[in-house]
Amino acid sequence: MPTLTKLYSMEEASLHDTKDDCWVVIDGKVYDLSSYLDEHPGGDDVVLAVTGKDATDDFEDVGHSKSAIELMQNFCIGELDTSATVIPELEISSKKETNNYSWNLMELTKQYWAAPVAIVGISVVAGLVFLHKK
Incomplete structure (x- = not known):
């Protein structure tokens, strides 16, 4: 039986942007890193800088090891819903x-x-x- 994958919008992921509620998006997958912040070898501040955002470029720039990439799977909570396009709201001043x-x-x-x-x-x-x- 196939496992159902939870889909999250980028807007929903962006709401989780604190140390106690820390989500990041990497390669279209959503990770909840709240419980891993204290253990992150680079320190929690590097993760908190990309919390609630698409951190794919930042993640790839660092060059994580295979074991780090395997460990990431433990924190995957779903995938990014790419069908919902995000159109920023324009501010129109009167x-x-x-x-x-x-x-x-x-x-x-x-x-x-x-x-x-x-x-x-x-x-x-x-x-x-x-x-x-x-």
Whole structure:
């Protein structure tokens, strides 16, 4: 009887991105490495850097041994569902929000006008004094 493989979306895998709940995707397979972090020879920080992400390139760049690849199978919990394409949501700002940003910028400009004006004023006075002494 064939074993049923659990399919996970990349979105679902990305939700497991903490030290206590650490999933990574490598070569289309999903691994739960939560219980292995303390034992990982490279330290837990290298695994945590790719937690909740597709770590295939990072995994291959390191050049893991055959025994490491065999050990990985103990942590495999399923496969990545490639049928669900992930389309990132676009953030669309309204004119009202855009106007709000420009209003905030104008307010900041009004509040902090004194410093540039003082610098220009001091420069002009210093230039006049310097020219007057020549």
